[in-house]
Amino acid sequence: MNPFRRVLTWAVVRLGGLRVIRVIANVFELKTGKNGHLGFPFIKRRRRHGVQILVYHRVNDEKDLIFPGIPTKAFAEQMEYVAEHYTVCSLSETVQRIQSEDLPAELLTITFDDGYRDNYENAFPILTRLGLPATIFLATDAIDSGRTLWHDRVFHALRESRASALEKFGDKGQTYPLNTPAERRHALAQVLKFLWSLEDRDKCLWIERLFQELRVGDSVSREGLMLSWDDIRAMSEHRISFGAHTVTHPILSKIPPRRVRQEILESKEIIEANLKTQVKHFAYPVGRREDFTDAVKKQLRDAAFDCAVTTIFGSNDSQQDLFELRRATPWDEDVDSFALRLSYFKFVSC
Template identity: 25%
Template sequence: MGNTVISNIRWVGRYIKNHMFQGATILIYHRVAELPSDWQLMSVTPQHFGEHLDVLRKKFYPMSLQQLHRAAQKGKIPKGAVAVTFDDGYADNLYNAKPLLEKYDVPASFYVTCGCLDQEQEFWWDDLDRMLLQPQSLPQTLTLTVEGIEHSWKVDVPSNPSPSTEIVPPKFSKIQEEGKLGRKELYRSLHSLLRPLPEEKRRPLLDEIAKWSGSNRKGRVTHASLTTNELEQLGKGGLVEIGAHTVTHPVLSSLSLSEQRDEILQSKEGLEEKLNRPILSFAYPYGERSDYSVQTPELVKQLGFSYACSNYSGIVRRGVDPFQLPRVSTRDWNGEEFSRRISTWFPV
């Protein structure tokens, strides 16, 4: 009797391990590039990205997001399944990421903000970085009117700091006690104000900040978004899926459903026109649960997408909402650290 009970327990344990907890991980990247500074931790160097892909190819089961979606719907996710995704649409996705994906034969989905194609300006968060965090002198006071409310900041920055100079005092120091902000604190404050704004309201504020800081709005080559021609090149070959990421990268929950519909549908139709193929996949800008409304996933489904990615951590299992697929953020880890971390993300 005792041996039978033990045998049954072991069988149940194996079943749970092999079936009930089987799941997959979707990785989210943004950039593959060597940058002098990356305060938002959006970039992975080409060397480290290659090491990540080597780990995936040797230890896990890389598959396309479309394959993973179908496997999850059937409840037949392969052990160690991983999908790679990229958000936003930086030009280095073509020049640095795609060659490495081809080298290691790892498929990936790229979610492109179609309104930023062919633009000389940077993504707005990079624009803000360039104007505030680079080594040029800044005036001591900035005043902006945002949504009818006047905001004023006193700025304490070194005059023409060198690129190696630490441009923000550690934590909350005497400077902040005196009501002044370092550059990174100023960036954080402005970022939080600009993030929920629609593009037509954010753009003139960025123009004001550019004038105040003595910067122009022309973007850096190192932070360029894709051109239409580069998008076409990126989409060639069987390893790459192109997905939609709205037109202007808004916080969707700050928009009405009608405005959300326009952003989502126009991004789908715009990419389909440029690539002459169906666009079946979508990723929510920013992607936390608060960044889109309760109705948004159903709207995405109604507009003809097959699945959509969020940006909060979780495991893809059978029964997961295909229009709220969780993803895990990556950082510029070397291969050993990446291997250690990804191993902790799997349920088995």
């Protein structure tokens, strides 16, 4: 964050601005019309509250330049803030509260996607110390196997390559320089955007091509990157629950219905067999509006899931479709910005 914004944020919080913003967000909401545009006089009295669901991926101090996790200390400060100022409830309780229209102000749920081992090493002790519940969504193929999910292979290629550029890549044949960490992150963002747009078979072919172009060995095995079943069982003894996130993390709108069914059911069955408990929650891989369909939602209902979370930004009020729950990623590391942004999220969503 630039120093000016950091000082401004610090001053707003220290001078009581955060308290004012929290009160405003709890009493008022943005007034938007059916087309989503702001309507005069821009704010209106809040009619109902919504639950905010946070999504994290990695929590560590590795300072990875390609796919950085949130530092452990920053995560601890964020969790201390929500423990003090929010009612933090499990995803199961959130679903029940949405169904029974019992949503108090400042309700919050914590989730993690994919199942990285640092969730156990770094996040779990903090959550346990504070008595906070959380849900971790597992892509089961990578759990306890040493295998890596496809996006981790893409991160690996861009992290390890010694090439100075990725030449003529994607449908527009673009060239991306790779001389600085910022250039590599830009290339990664563009490569992911392209891969997300492809049917699954084409995506796999382009990932192979990426490894060839970047002259990186294709055997990506990172022992210890993902959780083991022992880690998962240990956490499940506490307030950590687990949801399904498919087997191989495909984009469900880009694979045939038969494979959707297999990815959904198999991941559910594997977790249930290992934990001896029913799995009721699902997270769509990538999770944008275009990454799942009504047919996918129906398959989840048929498989006895009771909710599915997206990465579509927003809060969830009692009208929210339980198979399209909104989430927000708290990118801010410093706790003042995190606190302000949480209240801002609430003000601009529901």
